[in-house]
Amino acid sequence: MSRAKVAVLISGRGSNMEALVRAARDPACPFEVTLVLANKPDAGGLAIAAEAGIEALAVDQKPFGKDREAHERAIDAALRQRGIEVVALAGYMRILTPFLVEAWEGRMLNIHPSLLPAYPGLDTHGRALAAGEVEAGCTVHLVTAGVDEGPILGQARVPILPGDTEHRLAERVLEQEHRLYAATLAEFVRGL
Numbered sequence: 001m002s003r004a005k006v007a008v009l010i011s012g013r014g015s016n017m018e019a020l021v022r023a024a025r026d027p028a029c030p031f032e033v034t035l036v037l038a039n040k041p042d043a044g045g046l047a048i049a050a051e052a053g054i055e056a057l058a059v060d061q062k063p064f065g066k067d068r069e070a071h072e073r074a075i076d077a078a079l080r081q082r083g084i085e086v087v088a089l090a091g092y093m094r095i096l097t098p099f100l101v102e103a104w105e106g107r108m109l110n111i112h113p114s115l116l117p118a119y120p121g122l123d124t125h126g127r128a129l130a131a132g133e134v135e136a137g138c139t140v141h142l143v144t145a146g147v148d149e150g151p152i153l154g155q156a157r158v159p160i161l162p163g164d165t166e167h168r169l170a171e172r173v174l175e176q177e178h179r180l181y182a183a184t185l186a187e188f189v190r191g192l
C-alpha cells in the first residue's frame with residue numbers, strides 16, 4: 001500500500017501533530033507524516049517531531065516581515081520539494097493568503113476547536129462558555145479562502161459540564177481533537 005505523504009503545519013506545542021504521527025505508526029494507516037513545518041523556530045512541536053525521527057523544518061516568518069505571500073511561497077516550495085500530497089494545519093496560527101489556499105485547494109485540512117460554523121477564530125472556548133452553551137466540540141474541515149469556513153469533513157461533540165473552566169473544557173475538547181483528526185485524515189486520504 002502506498003501511503004499519502006502528509007506535512008503537518010504547526011505554530012506551537014503540536015499535540016495534534018503528535019496524534020497524527022502516533023496514528024501513522026500503525027502500518028494500516030493510509031498516511032505517513034513526512035514533514036513537520038513551523039512558522040516559528042521556537043515552536044515546541046518541532047523538537048517532538050525531530051525526536052520521532054520526522055523532518056522538522058522552521059520556515060521563520062520573521063525575515064519576510066509583512067509579506068505573508070512571500071513566506072507562503074517559501075513554505076510551498078518546501079512542501080513541493082518533498083513530494084507532499086496533503087497538508088494538515090494543526091494549530092497553525094497564521095491566517096493564510098489566497099496563494100497558499102489556492103495552491104493546496106482540496107488538499108489542505110484544518111482542525112478548529114469548536115463546532116463550526118459556531119465560534120470561528122480565536123477564544124472559542126471562552127466565547128462558548130460566556131454564551132451559556134451546553135455543548136462544545138471540534139471540527140476538521142477543508143481549508144478555503146474564508147477563515148474556518150471550508151467544507152466540514154468531521155466533527156466531535158463534547159458536553160459542557162457545570163463549573164467548566166476554559167482550561168478544563170479545552171483539555172476535554174483536545175482529547176477529542178486528537179482522535180477526530182487522525183480518523184478524519186485517514187478517511188480523507190483513502191478517498192483521494
Ligand code: GAR
Nearest residue numbers: 012013014015016090091111112113
Ligand atoms: C488546538 O486546540 C487547535 O484546534 C487550535 O489550536 C490548538 C493547537 O494545539 N487551532 C485553532 O484554534 C485554529 N483556529 P496543538 O498545537 O497542541 O495541536
